[in-house]
Amino acid sequence: MEVEKVLMEWQKENYHDAYTMMKEALDNAKEERDILKQKYCAAYFDISVNTLTDWVAHGCPEIRLDSGMVLYSKKAVRDWLLAYQK
Template identity: 50%
Template structure:
């Protein structure tokens, strides 16, 4: 095997490793929990908890457990915000 072939094989292997690492990172990001507690949702959108509660009064989706604990889907809130933009 020539030096050029060896180098080409090495580059291909390194490319495949890098591609695999990127695919794994994207998979982890997409699997992160979308459902969050009230405070975490407010932090995600960089708003106060009171503003988040106002959004719910205006129709933003909220998940209430039997014990009354509120949870939110970041994706559902984002979609709601986009539908209500002026």
């Protein structure tokens, strides 16, 4: 009975470790992606979607697909922001 308890605890720990590693890998893969949808771009720069829309009105680059979907390049937005650095 004690062996079963230890084995169950070991399985829980291994499951938790595997889950944590997979979640971190997925988060890293998302972080490496350059082209993002509007809400994810806003979240990446820690701003609201309204602020991102305001930035676009002031010249921040965006990608508008024929379908109407709006995408953003993190690199292009970062470069645009750095152009205003003093």
